Amino acid sequence: xxxxxxxxxxxxxxxxxxxxxxxxxxxxxxxxxxxxxxxxxxxxxxxxxx
Numbered sequence: 001x002x003x004x005x006x007x008x009x010x011x012x013x014x015x016x017x018x019x020x021x022x023x024x025x026x027x028x029x030x031x032x033x034x035x036x037x038x039x040x041x042x043x044x045x046x047x048x049x050x
Contacts, residue, residue, distance in 0.1 A: 008043065016041055016048055 008016070019041075020033045027033040038045040 020048060
């Protein structure tokens, strides 16, 4: 079993989740919001989906 390290602090993850949820309506879907926010904060979209 491999252990992954967390590149982002819990505070950054919480803020990113809030941004996605707050902007979901503007983007039409959660997937589009995740794509947009992940690009802005410099992480892979999969990071926010986890």
